[in-house]
Amino acid sequence: MAQQSVTEPVLKLTGIHKRFPGVRALSGVDFRLFPGEVHALMGENGAGKSTLIKVLTGVYSIDEGMVEMEGKRLVVHSPQEAQAAGISTVYQEVNLCPNLSVAENIYIGREPRRFGRIQWKEMNRRASQLLEERLHLRVDVTLPLSEYPVAIQQLVAIARAIDIQARVLILDEPTSSLDRGEVARLFEVVRKLRGEGMAILFVTHFIDQVYEISDRITILRGGELIAEYKASELPRLELVSRMIGKELTMLDELPKTAGETRASDTQSAIVAASGLGRKGAIEPFNLSIGRGEVVGLAGLLGSGRTELARLLYGADRADQGKLQVEGAGKGGVHSPRSAIDAGLAFCPENRKTEGIIEDLTVRENIVVALQATRGWFKTISRKRQNEIADEYIRTLNIHPPNPEQLVKNLSGGNQQKVILGRWLLTQPKLLILDEPTRGIDIGAKAEIQRLVLTLSREEGMSVLYVSSELEEVLRVSDRIAVLRDRVKVEEIDKDEMDEQRIMKAIAGGEGA
Amino acid sequence: MTADSKGRYSSGSQSSLLSRAYKHHLFWPLALWIALLLFNLFYSPSFFKVVVREGHLYGSLIDILNFGAPLMLVAIGMTTVIATRGIDLSVGSVVAIAGALACQMISKGSDQNALSLVLYAIVMALVLSVALGLWNGLLVSITGIQPIIATLILMVAGRGIAQLITDGQIITVSSTPYQYIGAGSLAGLPFSIFLVAIVFAISALLTRRTALGLYIESVGCNPEASRLAGIRAKTVMIIVYMFCGLCAGVAGLILSGNVASADGNNAGLWIELDAILAVVIGGTSLTGGRFYLTGTIVGALMIQTLTTTIYSVGVRPEVTLVVKAVVVLAVCLIQSESFRKAIISRWKTRRYPAEREVTRHA
Amino acid sequence: MKRRTKMWGLLTLTLLMLVATACGKSDDKKTSGSASDISLGFAQVGAESGWRTANTNSIKDSAAEAGFDLKFSDAQQKQENQIKAIRTFIQQKVDVIAFSPVVESGWDTVLKEAKDAGIPVILTDRAVDSKDESLYVTFIGSDFVEEGKKAGQWLADQYKDASADVNIVELQGTTGSAPAIDRKAGFEDAIKGNSHLKIIASQTGDFTRAKGKEVMQAFLKANPKIDVLYAHNDDMALGAIQAIEAAGLKPGIDIKIISVDAVHDGVQAASEGKINFIVECNPLLGPQLMDAVRDVVAGKTLEKRIVTKEGTFTSEEAKAALPDRKY
Secondary structure, rough: HHHOOOOOOEEEEEEEOOOEEEEEHHHHEEEEOOOOOOOEEEOOOOOOOHHHHHHHHOOOOOOOEEEEEEOOOOOOOOOHHHHHHOOEEEEEEEEEEEEOEEEHHHHHHOOOEEEOOEOHHHHHHHHHHHHHHHOOOOOOOOOOOHOHHHHHHHHHHHHEEEOOOOOOOEEEEEOOOOOHHHHHHHHHHHHHHOOOOOOEEOOOOOOHHHHOOEEEEEEEOOOOOEEEHHHHHHOOHHHHHHHOOOOOOOOHHHOOOOOOOOEEEEEEEEEEEEEEEEEOOOEEEEEEEOOOOHHHHHOOOOOOOHHHHHHHHHHOOOOOOEEEEEOOOOOOOOHHHHHHHHHHEEOOOHHHHHHHHOOOOOHHHHHHHHHHHHOOOOOOOHHHHHHHHHHHHHHHHOOOOOOOOOOHHOHHHHHHHHHHHHHHOOOOEEEEEEEEOOOHHHHHHHHHHHHHHHHHHHHOOOOEEHHHHHHHHHHOEEEEEEEEOOEEEEEEHHOOOOOHHHHHHHHHOOOO | OHHHHHHHHHHHHOOOOOHHHHHHHOOOHHHHHHHHHHHHHHHHHHOOOOOEEOOOOOOOHHHHHHHHHHHHHHHHHHHHHHHHOOOOHHHHHHHHHHHHHHHHHHHHHOOOHHHHOOOOOOHHHHHHHHHHHHHHHHHHHOOOOHHHHHHHHHHHHHHHHHHHOOOEEEOOOOOOHHHHHHHOEEOOEHHHHHHHHHHHHHHHHHHHOOHHHEEEEEHOOOHHHHHHOOHHHHHHHHHHHHHHHHHHHHHHHHHHHHHOEOOOOOOOOOHHHHHHHHHOOOOOOOOOOOOOHHHHHHHHHHHHHHHHHHHHHHOOOOHHHHHHHHHHHHHHHOOOOOHHHHHHHHHHHHOOOOOOOOHHHH | OHHHHHHHHHHHHHHHHHHHHHHHHHHHHHHHOOOOOEEEEEOOOOOOHHHHHHHHHHHHHHHHHHHEEEEEEOOOOOOHHHHHHHHHHHOOOOOOOEEEOOOOOOHHHHHHHHHOOOOEEEEEEEOOOOOOOHOOOOHHHHHOHHHHHHHHHHHHOOOOOOOOOOOEEEEEEOOOHHHHHHHHHHHHHHHHHOOOEEEEEEOOOOHHHHHHHHHHHHHHHHOOOOOEEEEEEEOOOOOHHHHHHHHHOOOOOOEEEEEEEEEEEHHHHHHHHOOOOEEEEOOOOOOHHHHHHHHHHOOOOOOOOOOOOEEEHHHHHHHHHHHHHHO
């Protein structure tokens, strides 16, 4: 935008330093944000994006440096203070109160009052009006927030930001769990706000989206500022290579369709589900996965991908159908524990709440599943644990390479690698990966995809790969199962796989 | 990240022994306990005097060990429960029930001194305690009632059960072997302290030498992630509640053995609160996860030292609880890292405001 | 899923409550079996000691003998329970309410409610500190100040020729309770004439053996020379005796022990010479209470204060009295 160069930045960070025990999260980072722009903050996992945002929102204090807002020095000690100062944040996992109503979430702490009593009707009216006029969103504002999908919840969070007249809006990975339509809608709102002069800081891993909406891009790597660019002047390839700090060849190394070279043996099924289903989660489906085969699961958010994966793993109980797992005990697979015993492994979609055990160390997080299958008394000796941890830290390239680091201090991608390590250690026959690359930078993404291919090709491990990124599913899968509205609608073999075909299956209706 | 290896290097070998000790989780509990002991030394030098009297050691320190034994036991059990994100409010009632049952059985016997009778009573009391723990564990893990509510049921009902067993009376026993549990001495030390040592050793072995400790911490940190990683979270919960019941049972035997009587109303009254406090002072977080058995022991000893101190210093009974509360508050504040940081940063900003401004503008 | 487990929790709770109330009901029926027009609601402190149990039994037995419909409630030493029980009695429209207050203060509101409902209240064993004497009809019970005085008087007599200081330690009852306050006051009053008699330490033992022992152990460590122990009840004295013995001293000889109550275990210890002097606190006030109830219902005016008959025991007297001690 033309006016950027003349106006003063609304937010200016100079020489920000932040250290954690054993980690330098930010060293001397400068950053500026102008009114009426969308500014993308890019970087790999561990680059310091999250830390920078937490500094801005008052979650962390800074060791050195200065934050200025509209020319005045700004010190915030808590997200509340940040909000009061005009900085609002919308997170990937929405940080509102799920069991309060939409209206309450917008006005919490600022309820319209009369004689000390909350004017409920007035509040609901204002909330509806706000959502409809500013965001073109028509919902029942008296329902609990949890009744609505994440996309709506994010819009509610934005509505709150608008209402408190925030001048800076931080969108932290807002699109990770949205489908295309929802992303488009979000961007529509973002553009509108930009037009009204809001300064928007946008953090994402989706490069397409960056170019779709950003005016300016700042790149961080290893806690240091690499550079600030105008989006129009930075070619994609350069962006990627600046982010990972080397020439981009990794992704190209992967064959586009890896099918031919793979020694898949579909004859012997590791897992065979027939008529398996669970009310309200997924309609009965048939699915078999052969040895060494990579089966992709495609479908929109909420189409039942995760639910299907959880049924196979025994994380949820099926209420109908049959599940045969090679090597399962008498009772079959009915719980995670029995699934693990039968040689299954599961990386859940929700890394923070279902994957990592955050207050434990990297070492403990890696050995926990193997130890669980061995029982109390067959303890893995501390020496062996250290060896295991070191081995996986090396082979999976986990950073920082410290087995005694608490897992919560690792970046998202490295946490994912720890969970992968946990499962590889159990030497599973079938590895179920639910959105393994969500919220992860390109480098780590490529590493994980490559790992999947290596495992299936060289070790004969079967993989069920769930992802909302079509490109990714296409890249790794031998066969793709497509889900739509909690029904498995189609199975596509490798010779028929292409983006068009799958999109049609996902969209349904007017197909062919 | 290049800073990583450097950062680790500095925290690893450059740090002195002192700063490593400072970072250890036992540093603050121990420091505060020692401070309390030093206060006593200053106040009455005889506090540390230990003499041999009638074949056993005698002195205030020994009293602290002896009277602190039940609290230490209960707190050990409580630690494991709290580590799984739970809490057990019913321990006080279990203490009363265990003592009541054992004393009732012994007092009904023809020869109260018969070792077989006493052993039988002890075993029955402990079996009942474990069963009560099982009840708590089932309520928490299977029905999914919040631990604080689930154990509240037994906390309230348990006093009634103890009353039922004793018929509302204080049951007095004159059984030398039973009294030995609470008042006897072995090798000059109170016998109860050996029970604590045994239970502590067993729990330390089970949690640190087997995988149980990892399971408990994992379940406490993130129950759902643990379940998906193959840990039988419900079984782990049931086990810790049963263990907590067992610890409370042993504590009940010591308490009732010490005074040779069972008092359904007052035995173990409020011990759950002291136990929770001991666990927290010891460094285990109420939100579960990492737990520290040694820290808990230090916490329990600190609480008992405080009680004994108050008795020997001669605080007026009307203000005893206030004094206790103030000391506990101070202990908790000093232990809180954010409080310490706040104090330090206050102090620093007061001292160097000008200097900071200068560097900023430069 | 979560909702279902919550439902289960609720169900369990409700069931438990049902069981609990069912138990309560069957209890009521037992006592209301005898035909009578006079109903008496009695709110007992709890069952904290042998003395209290004897007191409870005396009331239950004499109520049955008199043919009264007794509604008995055990407050488990909590004032709120007792207030709740009294309110229940008012709702049930009993003829007379009697109770032993857990603590002295905080009774005005609930007593006013009883008065407004026209139900006379009799205090037993412990008094309340209400300024409005019209809130209760009479107070039957021991005079705790007198008990303290008796204990102090005996001590003063024993040491009237003492030339050196006599160090006394005191184990008080539950802080704030009437017996603890009065027994302390009476005792101090009786010994103040002799300047050699000095209370060097005083701490609460909550009327329990365990606390009595724990506090006495601390006293013994902190004070090298203790001559006399004054305990506000037998249970604390019994606990303290164990502490004294553990210290290698002889209770009754090296340390003289005075206590109040004269329950069976206490009298037995006295007969063995371990307690030197016990002031009786007579728990058997059932018959006196029933007489008062009958008089109140008949419309007679009662004395504001009815004192129970109480004696004292030295070791010798204890030996003789022991066989007859039922409680």
